[in-house]
Amino acid sequence: MAGVRSGVVERTFGLLDAFESERSLSLSELAARAGLPVNTTLRLARSLVGVGALERGDDGRFSLGLHLYELATLAPRGVGLRGASLPYLQHLHELTGAHAMLSVREGRQTVLIERVSAPRTARRLEYRVGGRMPLPLTAGGLVLLASAPADIQDTVVAAFDPRRAMDGLRSGADLRRSLATIRRTRTVVATRKLDQVRAAVGVPLLSPTGEAVAALSLMMDAPRRRVDSLLPALAMSARAIERDLR
Amino acid sequence: MAGVRSGVVERTFGLLDAFESERSLSLSELAARAGLPVNTTLRLARSLVGVGALERGDDGRFSLGLHLYELATLAPRGVGLRGASLPYLQHLHELTGAHAMLSVREGRQTVLIERVSAPRTARRLEYRVGGRMPLPLTAGGLVLLASAPADIQDTVVAAFDPRRAMDGLRSGADLRRSLATIRRTRTVVATRKLDQVRAAVGVPLLSPTGEAVAALSLMMDAPRRRVDSLLPALAMSARAIERDLR
């Protein structure tokens, strides 16, 4: 479907990516989503079942396999970070009642590595664990954008759409100013009405060499003043995680 | 290196699997581990970087990429189960102080989906999140084996090695008897001195159709009598997770 320049690897991951919206797919559905002939799809899918990247149920439908989970646990930016942070996310959530989140930057988007939320509220959020969001749309994203390479910042600022932005960001210039502030204070406080949540705070997680490898953030439905008060606990947690990572 | 029958998909995942023991590998290390010519390795690895399955640092070394994490979160047997179970694992851990674990069966082994442990003890355990263990060596594995297809049970029983087994299992016949008991009681209580942990209990997590999709288990260094007392809480948690999964 997409204009991927051929290559077996690209096709293979094209197949896997086809499961983004559906948990299980039949052969022909899979072929249609990946934009490949059924036959080609069948052959690749069988190989993928062979290596455990796909599983095939008794009904013949495919779904993503456990082997991907095993590999993911070995991805440094995935589970390493997650394991170190989870206890602190738990603690922050219990302490504040807010959604506690850990995210990293992947190109011009953020990927949510982990989130600890109250059980019922979790389903309403569109920001799923493992899911992506544009950088300027989340507190964590802003933190990560602020310390991203210049070319990334430039393209994101250029493509900035004020209509889907945090309160107070009306132009690319606003965004740039905001990023400078974030770099200085190592802190974001942002408000926006989305997903039943009004405000969010974020801080970077710094590697020993001083670069932001991830962002820790809290989201809650509360006025800005109250959200401000969460910052000390958030910053302390970030320091603690950094310590544990060594 | 292993006798994988050629095919680009197999080679590709051979490359990814090479990261099992090392977080990052240079091109030549990667080629050596995967048993492929450097040139072939380079070409494949670049494609993998292109799709996000690998990442390449400034130093030229490769490591597993975030995209695998994103895919893993879509694997039904991975993150779906994990998300539903995590709060209960937390609760069980707090309640009992034991290691609380969730595992599934993959062929003749178990894969640990999630574990909640006290921070310091976690590092000593060889059973890593995302890692594998032979079915008869863990309480969760025994639960899963007890409800596995007959052919799986047969091969595992045939290959059974009493030297690395739970207390009281001295032969394949013992194991088979034990599995029958587990099926009847839907419960495992096992003791073994390993990893500083003396005893474990496990119960199955049943799908709506009644098959065991996962195992919930607790591990702690305590005499068997005390471990027995954990069973009610464990069973209740399993029922609660099953409810949530619907």
Added chain:
DNA sequence: TGCCATTTTTCCACTGGGTGGAATCAGAGA
């Protein structure tokens, strides 16, 4: 700084694995 060893990358001609259209088979409804 210059030299050597190692690793990474580019180049290229060969060929066999990948391809996909078409035929066949399996299964669910009607």
Added chain:
DNA sequence: TCTCTGATTCCACCCAGTGGAAAAATGGCA
């Protein structure tokens, strides 16, 4: 029983993948 959709097998073509070899980059070491 017939029909239709989806899954699977078959097979001839051919280009993407291959890997040896050369070139370039890297990194110690003196």
